[in-house]
Amino acid sequence: MQRAWLPAGTLQAPHVTVACHSTSVNPCGGDLCAVYPLGEALLLVIGDVTGHHYDAALTCALAKGACDVAVNEIRPLTAPRLLEVLDRTLRRSTGGRMAMSCAVALIASRTMTVASAGHPLPYIIRDSGERIEGVRSFGSLLGTEATATYQTTTVPLRPGDRVLWYTDGVLDTENEAGARFGHRRVRALLQRSQLLGAAALVDALAAELFWFRGDAPPKDDATFAVAEIR
Numbered sequence: 754m755q756r757a758w759l760p761a762g763t764l765q766a767p768h769v770t771v772a773c774h775s776t777s778v779n780p781c782g783g784d785l786c787a788v789y790p791l792g793e794a795l796l797l798v799i800g801d802v803t804g805h806h807y808d809a810a811l812t813c814a815l816a817k818g819a820c821d822v823a824v825n826e827i828r829p830l831t832a833p834r835l836l837e838v839l840d841r842t843l844r845r846s847t848g849g850r851m852a853m854s855c856a857v858a859l860i861a862s863r864t865m866t867v868a869s870a871g872h873p874l875p876y877i878i879r880d881s882g883e884r885i886e887g888v889r890s891f892g893s894l895l896g897t898e899a900t901a902t903y904q905t906t907t908v909p910l911r912p913g914d915r916v917l918w919y920t921d922g923v924l925d926t927e928n929e930a931g932a933r934f935g936h937r938r939v940r941a942l943l944q945r946s947q948l949l950g951a952a953a954l955v956d957a958l959a960a961e962l963f964w965f966r967g968d969a970p971p972k973d974d975a976t977f978a979v980a981e982i983r
Contacts, residue, residue, distance in 0.1 A: 755781060755810060758817050760978075763952050764788045766795045768862035768912075768983050772951040774959050775976040783809025784920050784976035785816055785855070789824045793861060796824065798835070799978060800855035800872065800895075801920040812851045815842055816895075832857040832868035833903040836892065840870065843896030853895040856918065860980050865916065866907045870895045873924070877908065878915045878943050885940050914982045915954060917943065922975035926962050929969045934962060951981035 755777075763772045773786045783802035788795055798820050802809040819842040823835050835857050843853060856872035858865055867874065871894040877886045890906040910916075919939070926934040942961050946954050958977060 755813070759786055760788045764790065764795065766790050766860075767793050769795045769860050770951045770981045770983065771795055771797060771860075771978055772955040772981075773976070773978040774955045775974070776959075776971065777974045778971050779806055781807055781810030782974040783813050784922070784974040785813050785853075786918075786976050786978055787817060787820055788978070789820075791824075791830070791859070795860045795980070796830070796835075797858045797860060797918065797978060797980065798855065799918045799920065799976065800839075800853050800870075801922070801974070801976070802851060802853045803894075804851070805974075808851060812843065812847060812853060815846050816853060816855070832859055832866055832905055836868050836870050836895065836903040837901075840895045840898075840901050844899065847896060849896060852897050854921075855895050856890075858916075858918070858980075860910070860916070860982075862982070863910055864907055865910055865980075866905050868892065868903045868905050870901070870903060873919060873921055875919075876917045876939070876943060877910075878917065878946075879911070879913075885943050910982045912982055915951065916980040916982075917954070917958075917977065918980075919977040920973075920975060922971075922973035923958075923962065923977055925973050926966055926975060927969055927972060928965055929967050934965055938965070951979040954979045
């Protein structure tokens with residue numbers, strides 16, 4: 754069932770292509786990645802439930818179901834509004850025992866509007882990889898505060914820009930010597946991948962993490978997505 758939640762291959766809107774990848778430490782993981790076409794735009798939701806095993810997987814299922822309902826029922830659907838729905842769903846369903854980081858992005862042809870609930874925010878690869886920019890937005894983890902509010906950040910996009918989203922399992926991947934993959938290696942890969950589109954960049958990062966880890970066992974779920982602006 755969890756495998757069915759993840760986007761298969763690439764998804765496209767008129768001006769955006771998104772590719773995703775996810776690996777789990779256990780048969781049931783606690784990472785969420787969902788992409789929804791919304792007319793001319795795409796809605797991307799990426800999240801990471803605290804903990805592992807079945808509790809995390811069940812919380813992830815609750816969040817995915819709430820996203821599906823919100824996308825179909827709420828008009829207009831904004832990034833903060835979706836995070837508020839997810840926060841309320843988790844607090845009511847888990848009694849405050851489970852928390853989740855989450856980021857929501859509405860990606861159109863020339864802009865991306867982002868809201869975050871304690872989740873790592875994306876890198877934007879511009880000018881054929883010559884510039885790597887971070888995005889800033891803040892908010893409380895889902896399921897932890899009854900009065901949580903979420904703010905948006907809107908950034909301009911241009912054709913050729915690519916946006917990398919990821920869970921902290923990407924940064925926390927360790928090799929046999931105990932070194933972390935970290936932000937520095939992510940940025941170095943992005944700078945080396947100047948000509949890669951969404952699907953090829955996802956494959957490149959997956960391969961880089963595999964070879965970096967070597968024989969070390971994975972310690973956390975790792976999920977990432979790339980949006981390419983056409």
